[in-house]
Amino acid sequence: MDNYMLAKFIQEQRKKHNLTQEFLASEIGISRPTYMQIEQGERDLTITEARKLADIFSIAFTNFLQGKDSSAIVKIEKSKKSAKETEQEIRISVPQKNLNKFKEVLLYVLSKVGSKPNVGETVLYKLLYFIDFDYYEKFEEQLIGATYIKNHFGPTPVEFKAIVDDMIKKGEIAKVESKYFNHAQKKYLPVRDPDLTKLKDARELRHIDEVLARLSDKNAAELSVYSHEDVPWLVAEDNKPLDYEAVFYRAPKTSVRNYDEQD
Incomplete structure (x- = not known):
């Protein structure tokens, strides 16, 4: 997976887990500006950084590198707003x-x-x-x-x-x-x-x-x-x-x- 696609995947995972850039930067041992470069596709991840992010997102390392989401999903049903609306699900990871x-x-x-x-x-x-x-x-x-x-x-x-x-x-x-x-x-x-x-x-x-x-x-x-x-x-x-x-x-x-x- 190229840098841009991996950067986009990391950003999607961060937002899905409601994590801040500051938090992830601290967890993998870099500054926030450096982390922002990762999400912008301007900086390569080291192996250590990639493994830490995969662990935080609960994604197998190989899946993480391929941009595949294998994290656990908790499902709940969303209540109906009207009789015309179909039942929906909110997926929380x-x-x-x-x-x-x-x-x-x-x-x-x-x-x-x-x-x-x-x-x-x-x-x-x-x-x-x-x-x-x-x-x-x-x-x-x-x-x-x-x-x-x-x-x-x-x-x-x-x-x-x-x-x-x-x-x-x-x-x-x-x-x-x-x-x-x-x-x-x-x-x-x-x-x-x-x-x-x-x-x-x-x-x-x-x-x-x-x-x-x-x-x-x-x-x-x-x-x-x-x-x-x-x-x-x-x-x-x-x-x-x-x-x-x-x-x-x-x-x-x-x-x-x-x-x-x-x-």
């Missing part, structure tokens, strides 16, 4: 190592706040959303990097169901049907301890703790209202993925970054 990280972050969240009476499935959706999007606003890097779609009740992580079903099957978490103020509630309780080595550093753990301290006492309705005031949700189309880049246009009420301290 997440690097396998991030799926593993999703599991460990979820286990950690459950170990910290899962037993709270207000923390059911809907609250978990919002906590994961703010963990991901707040981290991206503050540090311009992915934490989990999950994909969230806009629905009536707020951002919903599309990978959640497939991951949770797998964890239940493996005995890593338990699902409990309960009620919260006479409303049916799905709760999840951890069966094993989280593997915190999957986190990149102490900053990620500290960030998760900060989000939980700030939001985990809110109920589903309160978090839904709060998420509906967030720019990524406001600008997204119904049943479409939320754009991480939209966090940089947040209003003060939902922003978590002090831009006055920036250069």
